[in-house]
Amino acid sequence: MNFYELNTIEMRVIGSLIEKAITTPEYYPLSLNSLQSACNQKSNRDPVMTLSESTIAQALDVLVARGLVIEVTGSHSRVSKYQHRFCNSEFSDLQFNNGQTAILCMLFLRGAQTPGELRSRSGRLYDFHDLDEVETALTELQKMQGGPFVTLLPKQAGKREQRYQECFGSHQDQQLVARDEDNALQIEEESLILAARVNELEAQVAQIIDRIQKLENGGGL
Numbered sequence: 739m740n741f742y743e744l745n746t747i748e749m750r751v752i753g754s755l756i757e758k759a760i761t762t763p764e765y766y767p768l769s770l771n772s773l774q775s776a777c778n779q780k781s782n783r784d785p786v787m788t789l790s791e792s793t794i795a796q797a798l799d800v801l802v803a804r805g806l807v808i809e810v811t812g813s814h815s816r817v818s819k820y821q822h823r824f825c826n827s828e829f830s831d832l833q834f835n836n837g838q839t840a841i842l843c844m845l846f847l848r849g850a851q852t853p854g855e856l857r858s859r860s861g862r863l864y865d866f867h868d869l870d871e872v873e874t875a876l877t878e879l880q881k882m883q884g885g886p887f888v889t890l891l892p893k894q895a896g897k898r899e900q901r902y903q904e905c906f907g908s909h910q911d912q913q914l915v916a917r918d919e920d921n922a923l924q925i926e927e928e929s930l931i932l933a934a935r936v937n938e939l940e941a942q943v944a945q946i947i948d949r950i951q952k953l954e955n956g957g958g959l
Contacts, residue, residue: 741804742824742832745908747797750777750787752806753846755822756839757782761862767810767819770795782859784848805829831884837875840864842887845904850891852899876902 744752754776759766768776770791777789798820801807806824811817825832826839834842840863844856851859853872866872879887891901 742806742906743908744906747789747793748801749846749904749907750783750789751794751797751801752822752824753843755807755820756824756843757847757863759821760839760843767821769817769819770798773798773820782847832887834879835875836864837866837871838879838887840866841872841875841879841902842904842906845888845902846906850901850903852901854899856902 751773754773755766755768758768758772758776765772774789774791774794777783777794778787780786798807798809801822802809802820807820807822809818809820811819823829825834825842840860841856843863844851844860848855848859853869853876856876857866857869857872860866866875876888879885880889885905887905888902889905891903893900
């Protein structure tokens with residue numbers, strides 16, 4: 739699996755290429771500009787990113803060097819275009835059916851999701867007949883030779899359905915993002931507590947000043 743391990747940006751690039759190969763084959767392979775738009779589009783992406791051309795180009799260089807993406811130039815265009823060899827090609831050991839491919843693509847583009855979410859969001863990639871078909875595909879991805887390719891995450895508090903996550907990501911960088919978010923929440927909470935304490939102290943100081951002014955004016959407390 740290490741050969742197919744992807745960081746967050748590489749996963750967004752591969753997921754976007756897989757998606758566009760299925761949903762808009764007439765515009766595939768993708769130019770760098772089109773790929774940037776696909777990676778940064780606001781629909782069907784979580785999180786929404788604002789990746790620069792240079793950042794995507796760097797990821798492509800790595801993926802091309804590893805043979806997971808190829809660069810092609812059409813006979814009528816000098817613009818380089820890119821297509822993935824990540825799965826379902828003669829150059830890849832990863833061979834998935836349409837439903838399995840749709841699930842992995844959705845997990846690449848939107849992160850961990852429940853079977854219900856995967857079914858409702860994957861219509862353009864593959865039309866699952868029912869939830870049972872989604873769960874069957876997920877079970878297959880867990881048990882396939884060379885896998886598991888997806889894993890079931892611990893149940894979230896207050897949630898009925900458990901989420902599935904792909905097994906291709908180098909989730910260290912994602913964990914760092916989550917840790918940063920936790921730190922940010924802690925800092926925000928501490929800031930709110932500090933602000934409340936400052937307001938309380940300001941009120942007490944105002945009361946003291948008011949009492950001093952009354953004393954100076956010969957009034958009582």
